[in-house]
Amino acid sequence: MRAGAATHKRAPMRLTNYFLPLLKETPSDATIASHQLMLRAGMVRQNAAGIYTWLPLGHKVLKRIEQIVREEQNRAGAIEMLMPTIQSAELWKQSGRYDAYGPEMLRITDRHDREMLFGPTNEEMLTDVFSSFVRSYKDLPKMLYHIQWKFRDERRPRFGVMRGREFLMKDTYSFDLTPEDARKSYNKMFVAYLNTFERLGLKAIPVRAETGPIGGDLSHEFVILADSGESAVYADRDLVEMNAPGTDIDFGGDLQSVVDQRTALYAAADEMHDADAFAAIPEDKRMEARGIEVGHIFYFGTKYSEPFNAKVQGPDGKPSLVEMGSYGIGVSRLVGGIIEASHDENGIVWPASVAPFGAGIINLKVGDAECDGVAEELYAKLSEAGLDPLYDDSSDRGGVKFSRMDLIGLPYAVTVGPRGVRDGVVEVKDRRTGERESLSVEAAVAKLTG
């Protein structure tokens, strides 16, 4: 993306050339804030229950989130690839999940009447690919991931993109020789997730999750705190206030202490909640909140390596099944999740890291040579600094422009009007705080890019 920015030139993003179909009134189908705001801000359009078209503004945010997720996976040593959306039923029969999955799986037959399905996840497929190439323990450990659309035919899709049927997900799969090594992979993802969510402007906490037949403590859900969250979360306040380890952490080093530091503190969702353990926390540290699950990591041992006979030869010459784990992040769900965690009565408040545009430029008197000149100058300088501004060059009235910028939630709005221009200033408004200040063009650019 960085490299692309230098070579990928495009015309200035003027609102009059953009495709931003806003809604003034809230569609009656939407009941939670993120869904309402995504529809009103022209980010998505529903095509069927739980299936959405990503309009330009929503698409930009989706891609920015995806890119942050990608960068942190790469940093942790995971390797990107891409598997298909449509899978053959054969693989799923081999793992036994073709029958186990039930009606949530969208089943399709092709023209030759072969059984296919729209993948709800990719354990089978990747284990199959992996086992067909890897023979030696020397090829381990490996973490492979892809970011791909998936489909789960939910009984009841709802909450817009937060619980859609078609959704974009990042899923990583780890392959190790021993359970001890698998824990190291698990720890890498644990840390990568903390850093990822912090970069996304979110407060995400790892909560203990059900581990299934494998047992152990190697399963965590990452939840973000928001009033509209679907499940109750109980946690030690110290955990919530803890910062992410930071992207300069050494993924080649021992991460156990970093993980222990967090898992030692109480945090659980409804299903795993232990009232006694929670009561043991000092009262002022106890926190009950609502949470939205945005990530899930877990170790599942040889559950899939067994049916696919994914074995490697160890140093002792003996073949052994690979130890696996899988690690998901709901990328499209995060778009809604971030809005749930960050909005106000006027609209969305994007964290700068995922905002569709870095700033908005509002020209209050389009056609006035001086205003046009200052707005163009601002646009050029902010673009030059890589801020990717959106220039509102429409002939709408001021009030319309202001409320529109508030709705789409860009971090800053810079207003250029005849009054300010006369005095050599523009007005910079911080979307989050609402603070406004009059600054010279140079000072405004410095403030936004500094």
Add this chain to the structure above:
RNA sequence: CGGGAUGUAGCGCAGCCUGGUAGCGCAUCUGUUUUGGGAACAGAGGGUCGCAAGUUCGAAUCUUGCCAUCCCGACCA
């Protein structure tokens, strides 16, 4: 999948009970005046009333079936 509700213009809704020319607000288009927080006036366009059968001289309205969407619950990134 159980329970509840709704489908009428792009969006939000009224009309249905009691059958008789399909309406309102916003948005859109034209014109004039406006223009620093969702402008005013004048005019215009836009609808197989979710679909299909039925009852009737006549159905948005009554009956039956189907489809779609949403809400609450149980389950999931």
